[in-house]
Amino acid sequence: MAQALLEMRHITKEFPGVRALSNVDFTLHAGEIHSLMGENGAGKSTLVKVLTGVYPRDGGTVFLNGKAINPKTPKDAQDCGISTVYQEVNLCSNLTVAENIFIGREPRKFGMIDWKTINQRAAELLAKLDVHIDVTKTLDNYSVALQQMIAIARAVDVDAKILILDEPTSSLNEEETAHLFKIMRQLQKQGLGIIFISHFLDQIYEICDHITVLRNGELVGAYETAKLPRLELIAKMVGKDLNEVKDMDNFAEKSVPSDEVFLDAKGIGAVGKLNEVDVQIHKGEVIGFAGLLGSGRTETAELLFGINESNKGSLSINGKKLHLKKIGFCPEDRKLSGIIGDLSVRENIILAMQAKDGILRHIPYEEQVKIADDCIKLLRIKVSSREQLVKNLSGGNQQKVIIARWLATQPDLLILDEPTRGIDVGTKTEIQKMAISLAKKKGMAVVFISSEMDEMVRTCTKLVVMRDRRKVAELTGSDISSDGVMKAIAGGAA
Numbered sequence: 001m002a003q004a005l006l007e008m009r010h011i012t013k014e015f016p017g018v019r020a021l022s023n024v025d026f027t028l029h030a031g032e033i034h035s036l037m038g039e040n041g042a043g044k045s046t047l048v049k050v051l052t053g054v055y056p057r058d059g060g061t062v063f064l065n066g067k068a069i070n071p072k073t074p075k076d077a078q079d080c081g082i083s084t085v086y087q088e089v090n091l092c093s094n095l096t097v098a099e100n101i102f103i104g105r106e107p108r109k110f111g112m113i114d115w116k117t118i119n120q121r122a123a124e125l126l127a128k129l130d131v132h133i134d135v136t137k138t139l140d141n142y143s144v145a146l147q148q149m150i151a152i153a154r155a156v157d158v159d160a161k162i163l164i165l166d167e168p169t170s171s172l173n174e175e176e177t178a179h180l181f182k183i184m185r186q187l188q189k190q191g192l193g194i195i196f197i198s199h200f201l202d203q204i205y206e207i208c209d210h211i212t213v214l215r216n217g218e219l220v221g222a223y224e225t226a227k228l229p230r231l232e233l234i235a236k237m238v239g240k241d242l243n244e245v246k247d248m249d250n251f252a253e254k255s256v257p258s259d260e261v262f263l264d265a266k267g268i269g270a271v272g273k274l275n276e277v278d279v280q281i282h283k284g285e286v287i288g289f290a291g292l293l294g295s296g297r298t299e300t301a302e303l304l305f306g307i308n309e310s311n312k313g314s315l316s317i318n319g320k321k322l323h324l325k326k327i328g329f330c331p332e333d334r335k336l337s338g339i340i341g342d343l344s345v346r347e348n349i350i351l352a353m354q355a356k357d358g359i360l361r362h363i364p365y366e367e368q369v370k371i372a373d374d375c376i377k378l379l380r381i382k383v384s385s386r387e388q389l390v391k392n393l394s395g396g397n398q399q400k401v402i403i404a405r406w407l408a409t410q411p412d413l414l415i416l417d418e419p420t421r422g423i424d425v426g427t428k429t430e431i432q433k434m435a436i437s438l439a440k441k442k443g444m445a446v447v448f449i450s451s452e453m454d455e456m457v458r459t460c461t462k463l464v465v466m467r468d469r470r471k472v473a474e475l476t477g478s479d480i481s482s483d484g485v486m487k488a489i490a491g492g493a494a
């Protein structure tokens with residue numbers, strides 16, 4: 001057997017109150033695409049950060065091509081040939097594409113930065129990845145997907161042997177993901193070892209040769225993807241046996257909406273953003289907005305919430321004009337519009353309630369504790385304590401805190417925009433069940449927006465299909481199916 005490119009042995013990492021990794025082994029070969037899988041908080045990102053010198057490890061050894069290495073900073077790791085692209089692209093948006101690729105290692109001529117060479121080399125490098133853009137424009141001109149490609153170009157140009165991608169696809173559409181996969185395969189052929197982290201099982205099975213599973217900071221095992229059926233993978237991730245996992249998918253019956261109309265939007269729209277849309281939401285209904293990225297799903301949700309003044313149309317709730325405080329909106333982008341890293345889990349959860357009640361009404365500490373603890377239990381948020389700072393939670397658990405925040409306000413209408421993005425498979429099902437049960441038991445009206453058709457189909461009682469910023473179909477009952485939605489998106493249905 002060929003010598004491994006990377007061997008991590010007995011890796012241990014502790015944070016105050018948490019053992020994030022205990023005695024973990026991980027092996028990566030050249031020319032391999034290897035996934036790290038596990039529930040939110042299992043330790044995937046921590047393993048990567050220990051490898052790349054972001055955190056010092058508390059124990060264990062790391063070998064690169066058989067030689068022990070000990071990178072203390074990401075720069076050290078990069079000098080060893082280990083490059084990382086994180087989900088939140090860490091480039092500078094006000095520098096040009098070329099500057100971003102060469103920052104810190106600019107080629108010079110007679111002591112001066114050689115811009116001509118920089119621009120030319122950047123363009124060549126991107127062309128190899130099949131990206132053809134103007135490299136002299138600033139980064140903020142380009143989509144997140146392109147920015148990620150640029151980060152990859154930078155990462156592989158520094159003579160990388162190992163490329164690490166930690167949830168790179170969570171904000172990419174299908175086409176962009178396909179492009180990324182093409183690049184990954186190309187780099188794989190060149191002999192790079194690639195570590196790929198994602199919660200999308202389809203993607204794992206499409207692109208990865210090997211899977212290493214972590215649970216609660218411990219190694220469960222390493223497997224060949226082809227020999228590990230999906231249900232077994234899930235069972236290993238959640239630590240249950242196969243039959244229990246099969247039960248997880250045994251789905252809760254959908255809610256039955258009442259006849260009572262809760263929200264009635266007529267002809268709402270905003271010039272250039274959304275063409276007039278009619279939407280009625282009944283009490284106890286889980287309504288979904290389906291459609292491709294950019295089809296107007298989020299815009300519609302925002303108009304319902306009133307973030308963007310509806311330029312057109314009317315919005316009434318219980319027959320009366322919109323009353324904002326009754327709606328909870330859980331936004332799509334957790335980094336931009338939600339989490340406050342330096343506040344505790346409890347404080348983050350209480351935030352929306354506090355805003356709703358007015359800052360003058362103090363919520364007694366005991367009440368805050370009870371609400372926070374209930375949410376932590378319900379959503380299985382992995383924390384060492386409710387007073388832990390949110391920035392120290394794993395990515396998926398931060399997402400859960402935002403959902404908790406809106407749940408705590410007990411709204412009449414809850415808008416969940418991509419609530420399961422970055423959430424592990426087990427909890428995904430829990431969140432879908434939660435949406436159904438809120439509608440059933442509390443008669444709440446729930447808006448559920450997701451790019452994953454399966455979860456919309458199994459959760460929603462009504463699907464509004466959007467295309468090109470207008471509503472093209474409304475499906476209910478047994479008409480709700482992936483097929484039906486796809487047809488409507490493609491223009492096959494009225």
Ligand SMILES: Nc1ncnc2c1ncn2[C@@H]1O[C@H](COP(=O)(O)OP(=O)(O)OP(=O)(O)O)[C@@H](O)[C@H]1O
Pocket residue numbers: 015016018019020038039040041042043044045046047382383391392393394395396397422424
């Ligand atoms: N800087 C930190 N301080 C304290 N605890 C931390 C810190 N970083 C991570 N942890 C804890 O370590 C554990 C593992 O977190 P990690 O981010 O590695 O999870 P993950 O597997 O990447 O999860 P996700 O799928 O949600 O991204 C979690 O319990 C987390 O709260």
Ligand SMILES: [Mg+2]
Pocket residue numbers: 044045046394395396
């Ligand atoms: Mg992570």
